[in-house]
Amino acid sequence: MPEKVIAIYCFLDDFFVETRHPGSIKPQAKPKVSDAIILTTAIISARFFGGNQASAMLYRADKQGDIMLEKSTFN
Numbered sequence: 393m394p395e396k397v398i399a400i401y402c403f404l405d406d407f408f409v410e411t412r413h414p415g416s417i418k419p420q421a422k423p424k425v426s427d428a429i430i431l432t433t434a435i436i437s438a439r440f441f442g443g444n445q446a447s448a449m450l451y452r453a454d455k456q457g458d459i460m461l462e463k464s465t466f467n
Contacts, residue, residue: 404428
């Protein structure tokens with residue numbers, strides 16, 4: 393599973409870079425967490441954790457060491 397998560401993240405990060413996705417409504421604002429991390433967490437919660445976002449966030453924090461925002465980030 394870790395290899396799949398890394399592959400998903402790499403694909404999304406490359407996609408956002410190639411499409412020049414700004415990542416924020418305000419150009420001067422620097423987001424605390426990249427859109428690739430948020431979307432990767434949402435995808436792995438649906439794929440591996442039955443849609444449980446809290447479990448996916450705990451997995452990412454434990455295995456990848458990512459800093460996650462609150463669950464409300466996904467709404």
